[in-house]
Amino acid sequence: MIILFVVLPLVVAGLLPLAGKASKRLLPDLLANATLLFLVAYAAVAGRALIADGPVLQQTTWLGEALGIRLVLDGFSLFMLVVVALVGLAASLFSIDYMEHYGAKGNFYALYLVMIAGMNGLVLASDLFAVYVFLEVAAVASYALVAYGLGRDELEAAFKYLMLSVVASAFLVGGIAVVYGMTGGLDFAAVAMALKELNAGPALAVASALFLLGFGLKAALIPFHAWLPDAHPSAPAPISAVLSGLLIKVSGVYALTRVFLNVFGLTPALSTVLLWLGAVSAVAAAFLALGQKDIKRMLAYSSISQVGYVVLAIGVGTPLGIAGGLFHLFNHALAKGLLFLTSGSVQRATGTRDLDAMGGLAKRMPVTAATNLVGALSIAGVPPLNGFWSKLIIIVALVQAGHPVFAAVAVLASVLTLWYYLLMQRKAFFGRLNETWAAVREAPFWMTASTVLLALLCVGIGILFASTVTTWVRPAADVLADGIHAVAGSWGF
Amino acid sequence: MILQTALLAVLVALSVLAIALKDLLRSAIALALASLVLGIVFFRMGAPYAGVFEISVVAGLITVLFILTIALTKSGDEVRESKLANIVFPVVFVAFLAIDALVMKRLMGKVPALARGGEAGTFGEVLWKGRTLDLVGQIAVILAGVFAVLALFRQRDKHE
Amino acid sequence: MSNTWYLYLFFAAALVFAGLLGLLAKRNLIKLLIAIEIVGKGVSLLLLSTGLAKAHILTAQALVVTYIVIEVSLVATALALIINIRRQTGGLDIRSLTRLKG
Missing domain, CATH: 1.20.5 (Single alpha-helices involved in coiled-coils or other helix-helix interfaces)
Known part of the structure; x- marks a missing residue:
């Protein structure tokens, strides 16, 4: 019953406001986290067995009649479901303590679960319009979540985010309409087969450009990134973690790769565009991150840079490159989620996000400082943490595919990343304790617990990287590397 | 087809009015009228449900929401719109319309399309x-x- | 039917472009939202006329209905944001929203 991934969070979200009436905190906390825990268990434990003999196509029946709900679970979507559930769970555990003073917890979790349901629906959808619909579900929930604090900055960021996001969806629907006009179908399989038959060059290029604009805006690739450094830092910390760790990846990178690789087929021209977009984002955003004083803005620019890394790797188009890109997506989701959560702990303890005002916090917040260090080193790609392996695979793939220049760019971006993360770690946590923070205490239990969970995952995956790659990343990369055959051959209903 | 074209032209005109009018209430009403016309266009295209939705939900509900917001937020503070944009943008728009009219037909001829059978059944x-x-x-x-x-x-x- | 497709597309493109220009030119938050609505009208006309050209009007109709529902929930969220912004800043000018800069 893979439809549970969409329906369960929705049903719980519908119940939460009622639960919030009965008990203000305990019940919402319990329900939301239990739901996400179930999704983690379901995806991670049962999922592998489900797709053992190829992708699962599920058509839901209702009272014996076949309904038009066609969901597909293959290696790639299962991989994304696991990522969404893991980071979603960590951020929601963090919210138990963090969202305490925002009020209306039931409402918060309801929006949060709708966003998770939207992402899961997007990942499982098997037609273009359904991708758009679920992308919008997640987006509408995220506007409200960004503005959840109701402060001036939050509202401003949410409004700008909404404006750009709506333009992105308009481009997407435009692209969908062009494809629909050519092929007469919306189903991935039907579209892929029809496009192969049609051999439509220029018209497909127009559609690709529209999709690229739409997904590029959602993924915040440079030059479509302007909204992200406002929206992600302004949101409450667990929401920043989910937006940066998951939403830009699901509604940007996942949707982009699924459509371009599995439905349109990766042409050399498209591959070049992706390589350039990725390389520019990776390097330019790293430079921009270096100049930031606000800890969460630095993290936000870093997200743009790392998503650029992922797109660069997927643009290579070789199985190794795709595997590296997906593995990096996974690692970045964990590590960036972790870093946004620790930055939330710091902000909550000190009341500031200004790196220059911090200093020496490691003495007062040892666990937060340690987990932050793990996350920073992981993204920066220091062995033996998980981020090192994915970056290594990406660089090897770039060299193998005959792109030494892009490989050099990737190395440069890595060096820059290490630089600004060390800068952040030193300014915030190391050095002499700033007198102002003498009374600062370690974050509450659930906040530290969720960061420790993510940090352990970062370390664990770093050590067990080989088995992670073979169990989770390989099946996902195989689907993408198969190109349109993965969809056209086996996805017919 | 002539009537349909005329309706579409009215739709575009009303939409431009909705953006260009100074008074927010008037532009909300222009938007509602545009939705109404679009609903009729949908109806004439053989999509009665889409037409009904467009008229009841967009022309009705969304307009109510807009007017409610305008009432809640008005307090004599006027937002000064850019003068330059008021001169430049109509020119750009007319230029776009001209290009649009010139190329759209030829562009559409270039789109390759698969011939596919129609669909059977009802909307439900x-x-x-x-x-x-x-x-x-x-x-x-x-x-x-x-x-x-x-x-x-x-x-x-x-x-x- | 596809000989009339370009006609619908001509008007749909005009609507989308008018909306995008409005987004660029206007400073009033409510005006910006109205411009977004115009873009949405263009897009729904595009969807439906594509379905008409493919003799798939029923499917296209279903898509447009979904699109309209999404639009409503989006507009409600955006208007709620605008009312909150009005409370905070005392105005509706996008230029007063310059605390954050890209």
């Missing part, structure tokens, strides 16, 4: 058997909208 069957997942999505997006509005208008009990 297509919606329920063909696109049920969209209905799940609709429920989800309505939930998102409701929770979003509740969250944005909640009473801040402790903070502030």
Whole structure:
């Protein structure tokens, strides 16, 4: 019953406001986290067995009649479901303590679960319009979540985010309409087969450009990134973690790769565009991150840079490159989620996000400082943490595919990343304790617990990287590397 | 077809008015009228349900929401719009229309298309058997909208 | 039917472009939202006329209905944001929203 991934969070979200009436905190906390825990268990434990003999196509029946709900679970979507559930769970555990003073917890979790349901629906959808619909579900929930604090900055960021996001969806629907006009179908399989038959060059290029604009805006690739450094830092910390760790990846990178690789087929021209977009984002955003004083803005620019890394790797188009890109997506989701959560702990303890005002916090917040260090080193790609392996695979793939220049760019971006993360770690946590923070205490239990969970995952995956790659990343990369055959051959209903 | 073209032209004119008019209330009404015309266009295209939705939901509900917001936020503070934009943008728009008129027909001729059989059944069957997942999505997006509005208008009990 | 497709597309493109220009030119938050609505009208006309050209009007109709539902929930969220912004800044000018800069 893979439809549970969409329906369960929705049903719980519908119940939460009622639960919030009965008990203000305990019940919402319990329900939301239990739901996400179930999704983690379901995806991670049962999922592998489900797709053992190829992708699962599920058509839901209702009272014996076949309904038009066609969901597909293959290696790639299962991989994304696991990522969404893991980071979603960590951020929601963090919210138990963090969202305490925002009020209306039931409402918060309801929006949060709708966003998770939207992402899961997007990942499982098997037609273009359904991708758009679920992308919008997640987006509408995220506007409200960004503005959840109701402060001036939050509202401003949410409004700008909404404006750009709506333009992105308009481009997407435009692209969908062009494809629909050519092929007469919306189903991935039907579209892929029809496009192969049609051999439509220029018209497909127009559609690709529209999709690229739409997904590029959602993924915040440079030059479509302007909204992200406002929206992600302004949101409450667990929401920043989910937006940066998951939403830009699901509604940007996942949707982009699924459509371009599995439905349109990766042409050399498209591959070049992706390589350039990725390389520019990776390097330019790293430079921009270096100049930031606000800890969460630095993290936000870093997200743009790392998503650029992922797109660069997927643009290579070789199985190794795709595997590296997906593995990096996974690692970045964990590590960036972790870093946004620790930055939330710091902000909550000190009341500031200004790196220059911090200093020496490691003495007062040892666990937060340690987990932050793990996350920073992981993204920066220091062995033996998980981020090192994915970056290594990406660089090897770039060299193998005959792109030494892009490989050099990737190395440069890595060096820059290490630089600004060390800068952040030193300014915030190391050095002499700033007198102002003498009374600062370690974050509450659930906040530290969720960061420790993510940090352990970062370390664990770093050590067990080989088995992670073979169990989770390989099946996902195989689907993408198969190109349109993965969809056209086996996805017919 | 002539009537349809005329309706579409009125639709574009009303939309431009909705953007260009100074008074917010008037532009909200222009938007509602544009929706009404679009609904009629949908109806004449053989899509009665889309037409009804466009008229009742967009021309009705959304207009009410707009007017409510305008009433709630007005207090004599005028937003000065850019003078330059008021001169430049109409020119750009007319230029776009000219290009649009010149190239659109030829562009469409270039789009390769597969000939496919039409569809059978009624709207209800297509919606329920063909696109049920969209209905799940609709429920989800309505939930998102409701929770979003509740969250944005909640009473801040402790903070502030 | 596809000989009339370009006609619908001509008007749909005009609507989308008018909306995008409005987004660029206007400073009033409500005006910006109205411009977004115009873009949405263009897009729904595009969807429906594509379905008409493919003799798939029923499917296209289903898509447009979903699109309209999404639009409503989006507009409600955006208007709630605008009312909150009005409370905070005392105005509706996008230029007063310059605390954050890209």
